[in-house]
Amino acid sequence: MSRAEAVRAVSPLWTLGLLRSELLTTFRRWRTLALLGVLAAVPVLVGIAVRIETGDGSSAGGGGGGGPAFISQITNNGLFLVFTALAATLPFFLPMAIGVVAGDAVAGEANTGTLRYLLVAPAGRTRLLLTKYATVMTFCLVATLVVAVSALITGALLFPLGDLTTISGTRISFSEGLARALLIALVVAVSLIGVAALGLFVSTLTNSGIAAMATTVGLLITVQIVDQIPQLHAVHPYLFSHYWLSFADLMREPVYWDDLTRNLGLQALYAAVFGSAAWARFTAKDISA
Amino acid sequence: MAPYESDDMTTAGDVDEPRTGRRRAARYVVPVTVMGVAAATIGLVPALADSGDPDLPEITAAQLIEKIAQSDVERLSGTVKITTDLGLPNLGGLENSLTSGAMGRGDDGGSSADPSAKLTELASGTHTLRVAADGPDRQKLSLLENAAEYSLIHNGEDVWGYDSGSNEVYHGTVDASGEDREQRPPATPKDFAEQALKSVDDTTSVTVDGTAQVAGRDAYKLVVKPKQSGSTVGAISIAVDHRTGMPLKFTLTPSSGGAAVVDVGFTQVSFDKPSASTFDFTPPKGAKVTEDDAPAKGREHSGKPERGPKSEEDLGKGLDGLKMLGEGWNSVAVLDTGGEGGLPTGGTGGPGGDLGGFLGSLGDEVKGDFGTGTVFSTRLVNALITEDGKVYVGTVTKDALVKAADAGK
Structure with a gap:
């Protein structure tokens, strides 16, 4: 048992070092940067499209409330572009990016043969897995903030800013609006931890990074489709994507917390179930590559 | 976390x-x-x-009704969940055009923020509403939608409707006398309870059926049942807050059994004064504002509020100017449309005539002493349209409707 004791004696700084090296590896990949670039481009595209469409004074979304949430408000207040961009990217772009990064986390290392070198270091599998999960969650946050910041800059450049009207019809100041936008970005990032845990679990099942990414994104699409079928409404509350758009409830006055707390609880449940499943799988896995 | 196993570090x-x-x-x-x-x-x-179930002192039905009548809750805020299942065929967009016709607003050129158009959505499905009130002059009702909200704000003389989804605003005015509540379809448990208690007479049994917890508050359960058979109304259960006498939950179950036809209840309620900013509304920049020019006064004194007759009809209230047959819960309203096949919804013209033929395919043909007619059924309201253009409407079963038609002959 001497080796196990050696593991326990490792200083916590070592874990930070491991996390830092994981973060650097992840964020230096061209693939990651390309994903972030695509995410940053979405709000720019939406902003320019709305600007062109409303150039003649007509309202966005055809005035009938079509299109992504909040889109009819963008022309009056650029801050709404943040909400629209998050509402537009959350159903697909964001989780797909998370799926790619999470799916690659373990399977990618196994595929390139670097996983065993990581395990040679006295880190322990549990700790390595936690580090991987922390990295994926950091990516969730960074990806969401990239969308939000890109949307804020685009909105500020193309549209006026100022006091805004909540969807309940009350008015809040611009600074409170900014604070809510930040809170919404955090909630969106947290909404993604369920799919991140799922991706990590899938990643421990296979030695092929591509297979893990494809499975995660495939599951994501399947869940989104199931969520659209009214006959399956009994299972909807248990799908990780079901309460994603509840972040818009933060723009109500007073905030309507029911769906938000349900969303957070559901994400925690997914993280616990698939995180522990990933742990069960990874700590007992044969690492042959 | 589980303890480190030795195979943390080993390979198989x-x-x-x-x-x-x-x-x-x-x-x-x-x-x-x-x-x-x-x-x-x-x-x-x-x-x-x-x-x-909470332990509350015994109370008689009469005392409880008195308590409801004396309830003077002026300040509250809360969340209401409303589920209606009238068993209407799912007609999608057609249903919308039908209800807009029934609402006496055939032309659909209005704003999406128009309250009468918007609140008819409550007639089917499950909705979450938020209500806030501070005295008779300031009320707010919000219909929560996906990432959007429809708010109806009454503040002094102004009535604002704001649809955040399309960024459209409706603006009307009322006398500063707080008559606004008369104009909108019933949405809170209190509205429904008042309607139901109006019809309490000697054909009705009213009992107190224990207690219940609603929205975290202790409440008495008042059960209102028709004594006669033949009504489609099985029972109405009203949960009444034991302290304020405010109805917190209203459930109408049909005599045919199954899910409630109307279920309205607070999921959260507070009797504190809502913050004043709740009722402040200025149209957002760039919003399309529709002004309602019709003077509110004239509308109110025109005998019958134009808005919301449909919901009242659903509750079995006869419309003014109609002949009523029978008494109590089994009363049937008769409307003579004069020859042509009319509509069960009162036939305001417009889309009615075109829809008549289509509606015929939805009903069942019946024969009786009165002649031949078509019965349209929902889970609560049945309507019989005879060949000679008479319309019998009531919250009674099909047989009772035919009997009433025979008797009325």
Whole structure:
């Protein structure tokens, strides 16, 4: 048992070092940067499209409330572009990016043969897995903030800013609006931890990074489709994507917390179930590559 | 976290195979347990929270009705969940055009923020509403939608409707006398309870049926039942807050059984004064504002509020100017449309005539002493349209409707 004791004696700084090296590896990949670039481009595209469409004074979304949430408000207040961009990217772009990064986390290392070198270091599998999960969650946050910041800059450049009207019809100041936008970005990032845990679990099942990414994104699409079928409404509350758009409830006055707390609880449940499943799988896995 | 196992660091092959296999399998106990605990929590917590009916002093039905009548709650804010299942065929967009016709607003050129158009959405499905009130002059009703909200704000003389989804605003005015509530379709448990208690007479049995917890408050349950048979109304249950006398929940179950036709209840309620900013509204920049020019006064004194007749009809209230047959819950309204096949919804013209033929295919043909007619059924309201253009409408069963038509002949 001497080796196990050696593991326990490792200083916590070592874990930070491991996390830092994981973060650097992840964020230096061209693939990651390309994903972030695509995410940053979405709000720019939406902003320019709305600007062109409303150039003649007509309202966005055809005035009938079509299109992504909040889109009819963008022309009056650029801050709404943040909400629209998050509402537009959350159903697909964001989780797909998370799926790619999470799916690659373990399977990618196994595929390139670097996983065993990581395990040679006295880190322990549990700790390595936690580090991987922390990295994926950091990516969730960074990806969401990239969308939000890109949307804020685009909105500020193309549209006026100022006091805004909540969807309940009350008015809040611009600074409170900014604070809510930040809170919404955090909630969106947290909404993604369920799919991140799922991706990590899938990643421990296979030695092929591509297979893990494809499975995660495939599951994501399947869940989104199931969520659209009214006959399956009994299972909807248990799908990780079901309460994603509840972040818009933060723009109500007073905030309507029911769906938000349900969303957070559901994400925690997914993280616990698939995180522990990933742990069960990874700590007992044969690492042959 | 589970303790470090020795195979944290080892690769397979160090330990003999069967033991490893068992230990590997044992690890999956963790995710399975997490899932089991979660499932148990989801399943059991509501059941446990439901079990205790509060202990309240005995009260008679008459005292409770008195309590409701004396209730003078002027300040409240809360969340209301409303579920209606009238058993209407799902006609989608057609239903919308039908109701807009029934609302006496045939032309659909209005704003999406128009209250009468918007609040008819409540007639089917499940909706979450937020209500806030501070005295008779300031009320707010919000219909929560996906990432959008429809707010109806009454503040002094102004009535604002704001549809955040399309960024459209409706603006009307009322006398500063707080008549606004008369104009909108019933949405809160109190509105429904008042309607139901109006029809209490000697054909009705009213009892107090224990207590219940609604929105975290202790409440008495008042059950209103028609004594006669033949009504489609099975029972109406009203939960009344024991302190304020405010109806907190209203449930109407049909005599045919099954899910409630109307179920309206607070899921959260507070009797504190809502913050003043709740009722402040200035149209957002760039919003399309529709002014309602019709003077509110004239509308109110025109005999019958134009808005919301449909919902009242659903509750079995006769419309003014109609002949009523029978008494109590079994009363049937008769409308003579004069020859042509009219509509059960009162036939305001417009889309009515075109829809007549289509509606015929939805009804059942019946024969009786009165002649031949077509019965249109919902789970609550049945309507009989005879060949000679008479319309019989009531919250009574099909047989009772035919009997009433025979008797009225």
